[in-house]
Amino acid sequence: MRFSLFLAAVACLAAAVLLQVSALGSRLLRxxxxxxxxxxxxxxxxxxxxxxxxxxxxxxxxxxxxxxxxxxxxxxxxxxxxxxxxxxxxxxxxxxxxxxxxxxxxxxNLAIMPAYGTAQPSVRDAKILPLSPGNIRDLVEFLMSQQGRAADAASTARGAEIFVGAGGCYDCHAADAKGDSAIGAPNLTDHITLYGDGGRAALWSSIAYGRHGVxxxxxxxxxxxxxxxxxxxxxxxxxxxxxxxxxxxxxx
Ligand code: HEC
Ligand code: HEC
The missing domain is CATH 1.10.760.10 (Cytochrome c-like domain)
Incomplete structure (x- = not known):
């Protein structure tokens, strides 16, 4: 008899806990x-x-x-x-x-980083044209300098022009290269990099081969x-x- 009372008390307690959990659960959803x-x-x-x-x-x-x-x-x-x-x-x-x-x-799914080192950089936008290895090298130096790292000055100046000109990079990353969080285009001027260490090899890969993280x-x-x-x-x-x-x- 006493044991069944004990069981009933335990069941009540468990029910109370469950009720509280489900009340919090539905509050969370609402x-x-x-x-x-x-x-x-x-x-x-x-x-x-x-x-x-x-x-x-x-x-x-x-x-x-x-x-x-x-x-x-x-x-x-x-x-x-x-x-x-x-x-x-x-x-x-x-x-x-x-x-x-x-x-x-x-x-x-608004933006994908084009593969500028390939014949057709973007399957979505035929207006995005390939860049030469020299152009990509200049862009890499420009982005190194944007991150505050040592970079070749002449190459950086050319890269800056390509960024806001023929490369069309500004279209997604903004003219100041600070990115656009409405389309997931990263800031290219900070020390936070999505791919690799943000050094020359990683930048080259991003620009030449494109990126599409899932x-x-x-x-x-x-x-x-x-x-x-x-x-x-x-x-x-x-x-x-x-x-x-x-x-x-x-x-x-
Ligand atoms: C159509 C939009 C678009 C254009 C144009 C574009 N990008 Fe991107 N870029 C992106 C997106 C989106 C990502 C992030 C991809 C991901 O999340 O996988 C990215 C990523 C990158 C990264 C890697 C950044 C990191 O933190 O690792 C670099 C570098 C880069 N872009 C440089 C450029 C340069 C230079 C150009 C111009 C030649 C350019 N992008 C043009 C959309 C674009
Ligand atoms: C297969 C690998 C994988 C798994 C599993 C995964 N993610 Fe991701 N997640 C990624 C990648 C890669 C990106 C970057 C996508 C891009 O390049 O834009 C990302 C991006 C994100 C972002 C956006 C970050 C930002 O800076 O805006 C959030 C939030 C996120 N993931 C949360 C989650 C959560 C929560 C889970 C589990 C429920 C999860 N992810 C599971 C690979 C993964």
Missing amino acids: ADPDAIPATEALMAFALGRGKALFEVRCAACHGISGTGDAARGVPDLSDGDWLYGTGLVSDIEQVIRYGIRSFHPKAW CPAWVAILSPAEIRETAIFVYSLSHPRSPAKAALLGVQ
């Missing part, structure tokens, strides 16, 4: 994604779950702590620098849902709740002052 970071209870609820999902679904490419892999063109998600959008939870959710160049019709679409694999939880975890990686992240990662 919330404006960009308001969630200000709500500590929702952050705490989502972060642990998002971290576990990230480890299973994303870490193989992005690394266990989200710092990416320059050898494979996988961006660092913890540096506060965004190829797409401005790092809002809603921006991150959009990427997770539909991916980047993932073949999903709603994926970010992040998969998760909309058919993860539930809306899981997508949101993962987005919250990714958001927390670049917001280290969040108390929830501090607790999670043991940061002071």
Whole structure:
């Protein structure tokens, strides 16, 4: 008799915990994604779950702590620098849902880095014409100088002209080479590089052979709740002052 009372109490407690979890779960889904970071209870609820999902679904490419892999063109998600959008939870959710160049019709797929060293640099835009090896060398020197590295002066001057002229680079990366996060064209003037170390060989490869990094679409694999939880975890990686992240990662 006493034992069955005990069992009933345990069952009640479990039910109460489950109810609370499902209440938080539905609050999380109903919330404006960009308001969630200000709500500590929702952050705490989502972060642990998002971290576990990230480890299973994303870490193989992005690394266990989200710092990416320059050898494979996988961006660092913890540096506060965004190829797409401005790092809002809603921006991150959009990427997770539909991916980047993932073949999903709603994926970010607005721009692809042309392969200027080939006969047809872009399959999408026939107006983009090939560049000679000399032109590409000049562009490499120009971009080295833009990053504040040592570069040949005469070559840099020629490269600057090609960038805003015949190369058409400004069209996607902007005339000041600072990129465009509405189409995922990286800033070419900072120390953050998507591919390799941003040195001459990596720049040459990007310009001559093109780039088209792919992040998969998760909309058919993860539930809306899981997508949101993962987005919250990714958001927390670049917001280290969040108390929830501090607790999670043991940061002071
Ligand atoms: C049609 C749009 C478009 C044009 C035109 C274009 N780019 Fe790009 N470029 C991109 C995109 C998009 C990426 C990122 C590709 C990715 O994420 O895989 C990129 C990436 C790069 C990178 C690699 C950056 C990094 O951080 O590793 C370099 C270097 C680069 N572009 C230089 C140039 C130069 C020089 C030109 C002109 C000759 C040019 N791009 C023209 C869209 C463009
Ligand atoms: C197969 C490798 C791979 C997997 C798995 C993967 N990604 Fe990506 N992800 C990439 C690559 C490559 C890019 C850069 C795409 C580009 O060049 O524009 C990227 C870009 C992103 C971006 C955009 C970053 C920015 O600067 O704007 C976010 C956010 C992101 N991934 C989140 C995730 C999450 C969350 C998961 C797991 C649910 C995931 N990715 C799984 C390869 C991957």
